[in-house]
Amino acid sequence: MTEPFDAPEGPPAAEHAKSLLRLLPGETEELVTRLGQPRYRADQLLRGLYGGFATSIDDINGLPASLRARLAAEGYVAGIAQEAGHSQSEDGLTTKLLLRLDDGTLVETVLMQYPGAPGSHPRSTVCVSTQAGCAMGCVFCATGQMGFERNLRAEEIVSQVLHFARLLRARGEHVTNVVFMGMGEPLANYAETIRAVRLLTGARTFGLARRSITISTVGLVHGIDRLAGEGLQVGLAISLHAPNDALRQELIPTATPHSVGDLVAAARRFYHQTGRRVTFEYALIEGVNDTPELAAELGRVLHNLGVHVNLIPVNPTAGPFVRPSRQRVLAFERALRAAGVNCTVRVEKGTEIAAACGQLRTAAANAFRKAPSAPGRESPSTAPSPAPSPGR
Ligand code: SAH
Numbered sequence: 058m059t060e061p062f063d064a065p066e067g068p069p070a071a072e073h074a075k076s077l078l079r080l081l082p083g084e085t086e087e088l089v090t091r092l093g094q095p096r097y098r099a100d101q102l103l104r105g106l107y108g109g110f111a112t113s114i115d116d117i118n119g120l121p122a123s124l125r126a127r128l129a130a131e132g133y134v135a136g137i138a139q140e141a142g143h144s145q146s147e148d149g150l151t152t153k154l155l156l157r158l159d160d161g162t163l164v165e166t167v168l169m170q171y172p173g174a175p176g177s178h179p180r181s182t183v184c185v186s187t188q189a190g191c192a193m194g195c196v197f198c199a200t201g202q203m204g205f206e207r208n209l210r211a212e213e214i215v216s217q218v219l220h221f222a223r224l225l226r227a228r229g230e231h232v233t234n235v236v237f238m239g240m241g242e243p244l245a246n247y248a249e250t251i252r253a254v255r256l257l258t259g260a261r262t263f264g265l266a267r268r269s270i271t272i273s274t275v276g277l278v279h280g281i282d283r284l285a286g287e288g289l290q291v292g293l294a295i296s297l298h299a300p301n302d303a304l305r306q307e308l309i310p311t312a313t314p315h316s317v318g319d320l321v322a323a324a325r326r327f328y329h330q331t332g333r334r335v336t337f338e339y340a341l342i343e344g345v346n347d348t349p350e351l352a353a354e355l356g357r358v359l360h361n362l363g364v365h366v367n368l369i370p371v372n373p374t375a376g377p378f379v380r381p382s383r384q385r386v387l388a389f390e391r392a393l394r395a396a397g398v399n400c401t402v403r404v405e406k407g408t409e410i411a412a413a414c415g416q417l418r419t420a421a422a423n424a425f426r427k428a429p430s431a432p433g434r435e436s437p438s439t440a441p442s443p444a445p446s447p448g449r
């Protein structure tokens with residue numbers, strides 16, 4: 058079936074700076090050999106970008122002046138995104154960056170840290186955006202409410218991770234996980250998402266373990282099947298939010314082509330093909346999808362599938378949706394467990410700086426520039442980054 062929102066493949070926008078960050082190792086080798094250089098120059102470039110986090114070609118060590126000049130003459134750059142804003146939660150564990158891309162497009166990206174055992178490094182998960190805005194229109198999601206601007210290119214996705222990697226290195230830490238759960242629908246920007254995964258997991262590029270990556274989708278079945286066939290070993294999360302089609306379509310107006318049954322079948326195929334069990338995400342909204350009856354219905358739908366459900370008490374956006382009380386959340390969790398489905402309530406991070414699931418929107422990029430209305434520190438890009446918290 059054709060996905061109505063599958064973006065055309067190829068460059069998503071016409072004019073872009075040519076970034077070395079887009080190139081896979083084989084392509085980097087092709088480039089240096091075309092420029093009359095020995096193949097090992099490719100590794101020098103890749104080490105400079107992914108080991109040294111160079112933001113300009115001049116920062117890459119050891120390159121001959123002739124190669125620098127040729128790269129510049131061909132219009133190549135290293136970095137592709139400028140930091141335009143920076144905010145941090147009060148506990149210092151969630152950081153949101155606003156990045157300005159070379160055509161002026163703004164995107165948000167979030168770092169969530171989970172303290173490890175004393176003396177060990179924290180888990181540091183970067184939540185990347187794959188599109189500026191989103192065309193799916195989920196009624197409870199701030200990104201959906203801002204509409205669709207454009208697809209991001211792979212180098213723009215990778216840049217988000219590198220910005221945090223650089224920030225973490227300054228305090229002796231590193232990125233441990235990447236989740237494709239920021240702005241946009243990753244599988245509606247399929248080719249660039251897959252290229253970004255390859256760049257992030259390649260041994261000669263960013264080198265992250267494939268299992269440390271999770272892609273979250275609103276449920277584009279064709280994309281899920283394609284992803285299963287890529288042999289990438291990444292994790293998959295499907296945003297379900299309702300056990301039946303009528304309710305799901307109220308929450309996700311573009312969900313029509315794929316029924317809940319289609320998604321369950323796709324999750325089963327994904328597991329059979331990859332050996333990785335799918336996670337279902339379910340944003341709990343008071344009085345809408347959070348009753349024990351709906352939990353029991355969800356239990357029947359997911360029974361015997363061996364999937365895990367992440368329950369996310371809905372985060373505030375401009376919409377009229379209310380987060381259920383703790384009691385209601387626990388009652389839903391109990392009812393779902395009683396129906397034989399594994400589930401956990403996701404601990405949300407960064408709601409006070411609008412960095413949690415579904416809160417990213419850059420029409421309000423401005424939120425970075427206004428005085429903060431909620432607790433949490435915000436600073437324009439010109440201010441120094443916040444000092445690391447004690448003990449990290
Ligand atoms: N487009 C993809 C990935 C980005 S959204 C998707 O929809 O899966 C990442 C997750 O945040 C999804 O599970 C989404 O349903 C959830 N989400 C969106 N808005 C939310 C909100 N206001 N509160 C809680 N979760 C939300």
Ligand code: SF4
Binds near residue numbers: 239
């Ligand atoms: Fe898009 Fe995901 Fe938000 Fe829905 S929840 S509007 S698919 S980003």
